[in-house]
Amino acid sequence: MTATAGGPPQERRVVTAIPGPKSQELQARRGAAVAGGVGSVLPVFTKRAGGGVIEDVDGNCLIDFGSGIAVTSVGSSAEAVVRRASAQLADFTHTCFMVTPYEGYVEVCEELAKLTPGDHAKKSALFNSGAEAVENAVKIARAYTKRQAVVVFDHGYHGRTNLTMALTAKNMPYKHSFGPFAPEVYRVPVAYPYRWLTGAENCAEEASAQVIDMISKQVGAENVAAIVIEPVLGEGGFIEPAKGFLPAIARFAKDNGIVFVADEIQSGFCRTGQWFACEDEGVVPDLITTAKGIAGxxxxxxxxxxxEIMDAAHAGGLGGTYGGNPVACAAALGAIETMKELDLNARAQRIEEVMKGRLSAMQEKYDIIGDVRGRGAMIAIELVKPGVAAAGGSAPAPNPEATAALAKACHAEGLLVLTCGTYGNVLRFLPPLVIGEDLLNEGLDILEGALAAL
Known part of the structure; x- marks a missing residue:
């Protein structure tokens, strides 16, 4: 199988300022027609994309360390995705699965039953976005348990609908001025090793004990329908909870009849070097939500x-006009085909090996890098102010200004990177899993040059 069905040459090429004149012209048109609340990380307008490269309308080719926020894991023009989606387009684009169903929807659900953790009987329901998936997981958990409360975690991100904004920890830009939010949502600490008050060594034990105590005393375990957590927290800063934390919370959920929901929207489908990040500690969730990398x-x-949990909702209680669109289902089957045939879990593990090796060496040279973390092709560096203590923590103070400046410097050299983190001080790397190792190293060279310039 070829990785792409076309796309730009797999090389970095900077021929104009970034953004170039054509992108600037389009940006002016955008300003007049598109709502101001819709932002962009880098206002270069894409002409083609594929493999590890985005080509803009000015002819610049940027190395892609973002994958459309972990979406184009198989590349932006994967051959199997294009082939299958094109064939489906020629047959029909839509009937609504709730009106007249089609095989592709069933096939995707069958694949999900095989790929997700656990050997128990599984069922799926398909939707359009990650936020919809999380919202429906909560609906299903409430229907099954006949309870209302939902427990979520510090630094968590779950979407932009009203309920998922309530589940999300970060105010700006996701929640600010958009309330009131859905009730019966309770937030508890997460085991964030780098910033745990007493240090990383006791983080898992102390954090899980705090969580269980807070739920038991403040909410009542018997009132909790679901505990929802990202096995690797994405927007909150690519935080890997300390080892032992997730299993402890999953055991507590099981012991108390609570539905344990793994939000794998950013971390799923080979992104962390396993099909799903919760596999790392053998955690088998009751429900798992997926999106982003699922459909290329x-x-x-x-x-x-x-x-038995998925069937708790009454007939007609789940669905949506476009949920499980036939073209998107065909693309998902193409993406899964690509992941299997190219062994993208192994590719993600190799990306981790290369990136962590290079980033750890940079950390030794530049004390502005406080932490290097992540798994597979979901890697991040946390930037700090050396010698400046953070309030209420053991690590140095966050450095969002340097993070923004570093991202800007990378963009100017033709490397697309993204920031994240509750404090805005994390640079995250999400390259397509099909990126060439030459491009990967060139991108890291650009990053190191930008660090030196800082």
Whole structure:
């Protein structure tokens, strides 16, 4: 199988300022027609994309360390995705699965049952976006348990709908001025090793004990329908909870009849070097939400879980006009085909090996890098102010100004990087899993040059 069905040459090429004149012209048109609340990380307008490169309308080719926020893991023009989606386009674009169903939807659900953790009987429901998946997971958990409360975590991100804004920890830009939010949502600490007050060594034990105590005393375990957590927290800063934390919370959920929901929207589908990040500690969730990397760039999302839980909602209670669109389902089958045939879990592990090796060496040279973390092709560096203590923590103060400046410097040299983190001080790297190692290293060279300039 070839990785792409076309796309730009797999090389960095900077021929104009970034953004160039054509992108600037389009940006002016955008300003007049597109709502100001819709932002962009880098206002270069894309002409083609594929492999590890984005080509803009000015002829610049940028190295892609973003994958459309972990969406185009198989590349932006994967051969199998294009082939299958094109064939489906020629047959029909839509019937609505709730009106007249089609095989592709069923096939995707069958694949999800095979790929997600656990050997129990599973069923799925398909939706359009990650936020829809999380919202429906909560609906299903409430229907199954006949309870209302939902427990979420510091630094968590779950979407932009009203309920998922309530589940999300970060105010700006996701929640600010958009309330009131859905009730019966309770937030507890997460085991964030780098910033745990007493240090990383006791983080998992102390954090899980705090969580269980808070739920038991402040909410009542018997009132909790679901505990929702990202096995690797994405927007909150690519935080890997300390080892032992997730299993402890999953055991507590099981012991108390609470539905344990793994939000794998950013971390799923080979991104961390495993099909799903929760596999790292053998955690088998009751429900798992997926989106982003599932369909090679087309909008598709899913809730997959124990059959008896998934069947708790009444007939007609789940769905949506476009949920499980036939073209998106075809693309998902193409993306999964690509992941299997190219062994993208192994590719993600190799990306981790290369990136962590290079980034750890940079950390030794530049004390502005406080932490290097992540798994697979979901890697990040946390930037700090050396010698400046953070309030209420053991690590140095966050450095969002340097993070923004570093991202800007990378963009100017033709490397697309993204920032994240509750404090805005994390640079995250999400390259397509099909990126060439030459491009990967060239991108890291640019990053190191930008660090030196800082």
């Amino acid at each position: 760039g087309l909008p598709l999302a899913a809730v997959t879980g124990r059959a």
